[in-house]
Amino acid sequence: MPGAVLEVRDVSVRFGGVVAVRNTSLELREKEVVGLIGPNGAGKSSLLGALGGQLPVAGGQVWLGGHDITTAPPHRRARLGLARTFQLASTFDGLTVYENLLVSAAAARGSRLRDSLAGGRERRARLAAAADMTWSRLHEFGMAGAANRYGSELSGGQRRLVEIMRCLMQSPRVVLLDEPMVGVAPRLVQRIQEECARIRDSGVSIIIVEHALEVVQAVCDRVVVMASGAVVAQATYAEAMSSGAVREAYFA
Amino acid sequence: MSFYISTLLVYFFVDVLLAWALNLQFGWGGIPNFALIMFQAVGAYAAAVVSLGPDTGAGAFQRYVFGSDLPFPVPLLVATAAGGILALVVGMFALRRIRRDYQAAILLIVSLIAIQVVSNLVGLLNGSNGLTGVPKPLSGVLAGLTYDGYQWVYAAWAGLIALGVYLLVARLGGSAWGRALRAVRDNEDAAATIGLNPMGLRMQAFVIGGMIAGLSGGLLVDFLSAWSPAAWGYAETFAVFTAIILGGVGNNWGVVLGTLLVQVIFLQVPTFAPQVGYTGLIDALEWVLIGGLWLLCLAIRPRGLIPERRRTVAPPPGVAATLTPGPAAAAPSQGVSQ
Amino acid sequence: MLIIQAIGFGVITAALIAIGAMGFTVQFGLTNVLNISYAGAMTVGAFATFIAEELHLALVLGVLLAPLAAAAVTLVLGRTLFAFYARRGAGLFEMVMVTLAVNLILQFGIDAASHEQIYRFAFPQGASLHVGPFTFTVTQLALVAVAAGVFASLEFLLRRTRLGKALRAMAVEPRLARTCGIPTAKIVNVVWLLSGALAGLAGLAYVINALTIDASVGTNFLPLVLAAAILGKAGSTRGAVLAALALGVVTEEVAAVGGAAYSTVAGFGILAIVLLTRPAALAGQATGKVEVTV
Numbered sequence: 001m002p003g004a005v006l007e008v009r010d011v012s013v014r015f016g017g018v019v020a021v022r023n024t025s026l027e028l029r030e031k032e033v034v035g036l037i038g039p040n041g042a043g044k045s046s047l048l049g050a051l052g053g054q055l056p057v058a059g060g061q062v063w064l065g066g067h068d069i070t071t072a073p074p075h076r077r078a079r080l081g082l083a084r085t086f087q088l089a090s091t092f093d094g095l096t097v098y099e100n101l102l103v104s105a106a107a108a109r110g111s112r113l114r115d116s117l118a119g120g121r122e123r124r125a126r127l128a129a130a131a132d133m134t135w136s137r138l139h140e141f142g143m144a145g146a147a148n149r150y151g152s153e154l155s156g157g158q159r160r161l162v163e164i165m166r167c168l169m170q171s172p173r174v175v176l177l178d179e180p181m182v183g184v185a186p187r188l189v190q191r192i193q194e195e196c197a198r199i200r201d202s203g204v205s206i207i208i209v210e211h212a213l214e215v216v217q218a219v220c221d222r223v224v225v226m227a228s229g230a231v232v233a234q235a236t237y238a239e240a241m242s243s244g245a246v247r248e249a250y251f252a
Numbered sequence: 253m254s255f256y257i258s259t260l261l262v263y264f265f266v267d268v269l270l271a272w273a274l275n276l277q278f279g280w281g282g283i284p285n286f287a288l289i290m291f292q293a294v295g296a297y298a299a300a301v302v303s304l305g306p307d308t309g310a311g312a313f314q315r316y317v318f319g320s321d322l323p324f325p326v327p328l329l330v331a332t333a334a335g336g337i338l339a340l341v342v343g344m345f346a347l348r349r350i351r352r353d354y355q356a357a358i359l360l361i362v363s364l365i366a367i368q369v370v371s372n373l374v375g376l377l378n379g380s381n382g383l384t385g386v387p388k389p390l391s392g393v394l395a396g397l398t399y400d401g402y403q404w405v406y407a408a409w410a411g412l413i414a415l416g417v418y419l420l421v422a423r424l425g426g427s428a429w430g431r432a433l434r435a436v437r438d439n440e441d442a443a444a445t446i447g448l449n450p451m452g453l454r455m456q457a458f459v460i461g462g463m464i465a466g467l468s469g470g471l472l473v474d475f476l477s478a479w480s481p482a483a484w485g486y487a488e489t490f491a492v493f494t495a496i497i498l499g500g501v502g503n504n505w506g507v508v509l510g511t512l513l514v515q516v517i518f519l520q521v522p523t524f525a526p527q528v529g530y531t532g533l534i535d536a537l538e539w540v541l542i543g544g545l546w547l548l549c550l551a552i553r554p555r556g557l558i559p560e561r562r563r564t565v566a567p568p569p570g571v572a573a574t575l576t577p578g579p580a581a582a583a584p585s586q587g588v589s590q
Numbered sequence: 591m592l593i594i595q596a597i598g599f600g601v602i603t604a605a606l607i608a609i610g611a612m613g614f615t616v617q618f619g620l621t622n623v624l625n626i627s628y629a630g631a632m633t634v635g636a637f638a639t640f641i642a643e644e645l646h647l648a649l650v651l652g653v654l655l656a657p658l659a660a661a662a663v664t665l666v667l668g669r670t671l672f673a674f675y676a677r678r679g680a681g682l683f684e685m686v687m688v689t690l691a692v693n694l695i696l697q698f699g700i701d702a703a704s705h706e707q708i709y710r711f712a713f714p715q716g717a718s719l720h721v722g723p724f725t726f727t728v729t730q731l732a733l734v735a736v737a738a739g740v741f742a743s744l745e746f747l748l749r750r751t752r753l754g755k756a757l758r759a760m761a762v763e764p765r766l767a768r769t770c771g772i773p774t775a776k777i778v779n780v781v782w783l784l785s786g787a788l789a790g791l792a793g794l795a796y797v798i799n800a801l802t803i804d805a806s807v808g809t810n811f812l813p814l815v816l817a818a819a820i821l822g823k824a825g826s827t828r829g830a831v832l833a834a835l836a837l838g839v840v841t842e843e844v845a846a847v848g849g850a851a852y853s854t855v856a857g858f859g860i861l862a863i864v865l866l867t868r869p870a871a872l873a874g875q876a877t878g879k880v881e882v883t884v
Contacts, residue, residue, distance in 0.1 A: 052445065053444070054441065073444065073449075074441070074444035075443075075444045075445075075447050075449045075450070078444065078447035078448075079447045082445075083445060083446070086441070086442070090439050090441065090442040091439070091442075092434070092435045092439055092442065092443070093438050093439070094434055094437065094502075094560070095431065095434060095435060096563060098565050099434075099435075099563065100435075102431065103428070103431045103435045103446065103448075104446040104447075106447070112429070113429050116423075116424065116428050116430070117420075117423065117424070117427070117429075127428065132568075135567060135568055135571050138567075139574065144567055144571050145575050147565060147567060148562065150562065151438070166446060169446075170446055170447065284686075286690070344866075345865050345866050346865075348865070350865075351880070352681075352682060352683035352686075353622075353624045353683050353685070353686045354624070354820065356624075356683060356686045356687070357624050357626070357686065357816055357820070358861070358865070360690070361812075361813045361816055361858060361861075362858070364810075364812065364813050365813050365855060365858050368810070368813075368851075368854050369851055369852070369854070369855055372849075372850060372851030373849075373852075486809070487698070490690065490691070493687070530705055532705075532706050533702055533705075536699075536701045536702035536706060537702050539694055539695075539697075539701075540694070540695045540702070542694065543692065543693075543694035543695040543698075544691075544695060546687070546691045547688065547691050547692075550675065550688065551674075551678070
């Protein structure tokens with residue numbers, strides 16, 4: 001489909017012996033924020049897991065840009081431009097905040113052993129650029145002062161911010177946010193909301209799984225409503241909320 | 253006395269190599285390599301068989317595979333390669349995504365089985381009797397030296413190798429690769445989402461560690477001129493774990509300190525105590541104490557005497573100017589204080 | 591006909607492994623502690639009977655001492671050291687290291703006490719019986735019977751008694767079990783005792799079959815026991831028995847065909863193959879930490 005950054009074609013996901021997602025299709029276009037909502041057990045996180053590569057796809061295909069990533073491992077998807085957060089904010093606890101970001105920088109993805117051992121000038125330049133980018137992010141998010149703290153020394157909200165910054169450091173095309181507001185103070189929720197808008201405007205598309213409907217309303221251009229493993233509606237927030245089918249799904 | 257000290261020095265350097273190998277695999281890579289000593293063993297055996305010359309067939313004094321007469325320093329290179337190759341093979345099934353306790357158990361089993369195989373397959377590496385008569389390197393060239401003098405030269409050689417390996421692991425530790433490895437250690441799933449390949453990185457660490465362990469084996473067998481299964485039980489691996497937990501997991505200098513304290517002082521000194529009980533009693537009890545020491549370290553100071561270094565950075569001037577005065581690590585971060 | 595005979599030997603070996611693996615897996619399935627000191631417990635059991643023999647105690651008493659001594663040691667370890675580290679937040683891997691340290695202490699403590707010698711273990715083997723193409727001694731058949739009996743008893747315990755139900759509930763949902771009034775501490779004690787008793791029995795069976803005893807018997811036997819328990823899935827006695835059968839027969843067949851040196855490798859080869867093809871069985875999970883229940 002033209003303009004579609006991420007395509008989900010008829011995907012089914014099995015999880016824990018149950019069909020968690022059933023023949024689901026959706027697409028994510030450029031510069032949009034799509035909210036994935038629905039009651040508990042609807043399959044939202046499982047779908048996200050299938051998109052991220054943490055869960056195997058039992059049927060259907062997933063396309064990222066022009067690439068079929070259906071069976072690609074998570075690290076390959078990342079290199080193709082996919083970034084994600086987890087329900088439990090996932091930082092690298094043994095690394096400092098600075099290192100958490102630096103290790104994610106697309107440019108400094110110098111996990112190449114040879115490069116690290118015999119780095120040349122070009123490599124040093126790339127690392128310097130990554131370092132610069134890291135500091136600007138830290139400054140942007142007001143966390144420059146925490147640069148030398150270990151991931152394990154941060155509060156819950158700070159970890160979530162680090163996670164989001166880490167996604168950005170990858171220069172992604174698509175970001176998957178799995179309930180980013182859980183356990184985050186209200187002031188920070190506002191902050192993250194603004195961040196989502198900025199990310200979208202800079203050309204990155206977002207799928208956000210979120211229970212807090214006020215957040216969804218504020219942030220999302222479109223919502224996809226899931227219930228019992230299937231998509232019940234795809235529309236704007238207002239349309240979805242006034243739909244009978246959606247209300248039934250939530251309150252049945 | 254001089255002889256004793258030069259011997260201790262060689263053991264020290266060899267053990268430090270092992271400690272750095274384990275630090276790389278376990279401290280930074282998160283791989284609980286309970287089979288570490290097996291990699292030292294393969295290096296020792298490899299160096300031995302390529303310098304012992306061909307065995308003289310069945311009924312010979314000792315039987316083993318390969319058998320050539322390669323000159324110094326080739327056996328050391330062979331030892332290093334052997335460690336790496338074994339690591340590659342073992343890594344292929346032991347480094348997949350697996351719960352760490354299972355992984356540790358499997359690696360332990362591998363090393364236990366390896367001992368049984370080598371002990372039973374006499375034609376392979378001369379079984380439980382092991383190999384002896386491994387020629388000391390450059391013994392012809394250095395024939396003019398006294399026995400003591402040779403020891404010191406060897407100690408210097410071991411020290412040189414240790415220096416080289418130190419430069420390698422120090423460089424790896426501070427590099428982007430090292431950072432990526434530690435990220436995989438800390439959170440494999442999150443590391444994958446930022447484009448790092450956990451299996452690949454772990455394998456690299458495992459193989460490099462295996463090579464260093466193999467090198468240490470080659471170095472040791474050239475010094476001892478003999479090698480047998482008695483030298484590489486799981487207790488030996490455990491001693492290295494104890495050294496690094498006491499000294500500081502994740503810190504290259506910490507593990508040096510730990511090696512000094514455990515492998516040299518703790519394990520060597522009692523051999524000079526007056527004979528108590530029957531011969532060998534002290535040796536057996538030493539292992540009991542090592543177990544106890546490890547338990548103590550875990551209870552009291554699990555991060556060790558010199559813990560993993562926090563790699564701090566200073567913000568560039570533009571950013572630094574915006575921060576409130578005060579140490580970066582202690583002050584609440586600017587703007588986000590939830 | 592060695593290949594046919596090997597099946598018979600395989601069943602005997604399987605019986606030994608099964609006793610050990612069942613004891614291990616019941617404990618592991620409940621507490622999630624991968625207890626390497628199980629090897630030490632096996633050695634303790636073997637030595638208990640050996641010492642009883644040296645002291646010319648009645649045979650029955652000697653045999654009973656194996657599970658008793660090992661059970662006592664395991665219970666003490668479980669309630670003191672293991673509980674200590676578990677309470678301080680030791681994860682699954684740290685606990686493995688703790689048990690490994692303990693095994694080191696047990697093995698070399700016994701080594702020191704036994705003067706690092708290998709002793710002959712003379713146990714009445716009984717008359718030879720012919721069962722079809724196989725030849726067994728009475729003792730060997732008794733071992734198989736014991737293994738079968740242990741399996742039957744465990745099945746009964748786990749499936750028909752309240753204790754067993756509580757145990758299975760705890761294994762699946764420890765926190766919920768606690769809040770439901772299940773006496774979790776008592777059940778953990780029972781499991782330590784049970785696991786220790788079977789370890790002692792397995793150790794004794796091993797040396798009866800091997801005819802020699804020294805401080806490393808437990809550690810020598812551990813790879814096969816562990817492999818069977820892991821292959822059979824943690825907590826599943828049926829799985830342990832099936833895996834033990836597979837390992838027992840395969841190792842004896844390989845020994846018959848290729849020589850004894852390869853037999854343990856063969857057993858481990860099975861484990862390696864399973865690991866390569868069914869890694870999900872042992873994979874960790876990103877969320878949902880498995881807890882140590884001790």
